[in-house]
Amino acid sequence: MPNQKRRREDRIISKCLFPAAGYGTRFLPATKATPKEMLPILTKPLIQYGIEEALEAGIHTMAIVTGRGKRAIEDHFDISYELENQIHGTAKEHLLDDIVSLRQACTFSYTRQKEMKGLGHAILTGETLIGDEPFAVVLADDLCTHSEDGVLSQMLSIYQKYQCSIIAIEEVPPAQTSRYGIIAGEPLAGEEGLYRVDDMVEKPDPQDAPSTMAIIGRYILTPDIFDILRETPPGRGGEIQITDALLTQAKAGNVLALKFKGRRFDCGCVDGFVEATNYFYQHTTPSTKEGL
Numbered sequence: 001m002p003n004q005k006r007r008r009e010d011r012i013i014s015k016c017l018f019p020a021a022g023y024g025t026r027f028l029p030a031t032k033a034t035p036k037e038m039l040p041i042l043t044k045p046l047i048q049y050g051i052e053e054a055l056e057a058g059i060h061t062m063a064i065v066t067g068r069g070k071r072a073i074e075d076h077f078d079i080s081y082e083l084e085n086q087i088h089g090t091a092k093e094h095l096l097d098d099i100v101s102l103r104q105a106c107t108f109s110y111t112r113q114k115e116m117k118g119l120g121h122a123i124l125t126g127e128t129l130i131g132d133e134p135f136a137v138v139l140a141d142d143l144c145t146h147s148e149d150g151v152l153s154q155m156l157s158i159y160q161k162y163q164c165s166i167i168a169i170e171e172v173p174p175a176q177t178s179r180y181g182i183i184a185g186e187p188l189a190g191e192e193g194l195y196r197v198d199d200m201v202e203k204p205d206p207q208d209a210p211s212t213m214a215i216i217g218r219y220i221l222t223p224d225i226f227d228i229l230r231e232t233p234p235g236r237g238g239e240i241q242i243t244d245a246l247l248t249q250a251k252a253g254n255v256l257a258l259k260f261k262g263r264r265f266d267c268g269c270v271d272g273f274v275e276a277t278n279y280f281y282q283h284t285t286p287s288t289k290e291g292l
């Protein structure tokens with residue numbers, strides 16, 4: 001079928017969207033003038049870890065949804081002539097190696113969410129950067145580590161096989177269901193840790209939760225999500241919830257949930273942020289520590 005247009009879901013994933021417009025109120029006053037996504041775990045800002053994970057998955061086009069007071073994100077991924085010139089040829093030059101390599105390997109585009117109407121609304125705001133193709137979404141405040149493939153890589157392998165929306169999930173203690181979107185689903189035969197989602201509820205109280213399988217900040221979304229989001233009314237907290245839009249896809253059998261291999265830190269709250277900092281400090285090699 002050489003001249004027949006491929007189904008739009010069949011295309012490879014070449015773009016990753018980073019909703020980064022939220023106010024980060026749990027980190028006030030630190031986030032009053034500094035984006036939450038720029039808070040560092042050791043010497044690297046949270047969003048850089050997310051970009052590295054996307055790049056590791058073979059994605060080179062980064063689309064970032066920012067908002068007022070978030071310009072530091074754009075500056076971080078841009079050239080800093082004065083600084084780079086200043087440390088060129090000194091013992092500190094290597095400290096910029098990672099960010100320079102990222103800048104060379106990726107393209108970055110930005111759009112602003114003018115009113116913070118929730119994650120679903122932020123993703124819809126990103127449509128102008130994504131267009132009519134399937135795409136990945138990374139919430140940088142969920143920091144993921146792994147021993148082999150990154151979480152996004154694991155999800156891309158599933159997408160290539162099933163060509164539908166994929167969400168990453170993990171088991172949480174029953175008392176914590178009210179912090180997450182919680183799914184109900186049937187395990188897929190022969191696929192370890194993969195579920196066909198049939199229901200999801202945003203932040204349910206433990207007694208109302210359909211399971212303890214919580215959605216974390218990694219998604220592969222098919223582009224029909226944009227039309228669904230346009231029709232999705234504000235849900236819990238008066239915000240447009242991505243969970244509500246995903247439920248529409250799930251009811252049509254088009255959402256899979258993957259219990260990923262690896263560990264996630266909730267860096268959107270102080271406890272998780274400190275835990276991640278300690279973990280990364282302990283797992284940093286002595287030679288890298290010297291450079292801290």
Ligand code: UTP
Nearest residue numbers: 019020021022023024025026116117118119122
């Ligand atoms: P969170 O609810 O965890 O982030 O949103 P927040 O609102 O920034 O933080 P708190 O609760 O006030 O402390 C999850 C992700 O969605 C983005 C956030 O930037 C974060 O990456 N987000 C959320 C948006 O981009 N726009 C929004 O309107 C809401």
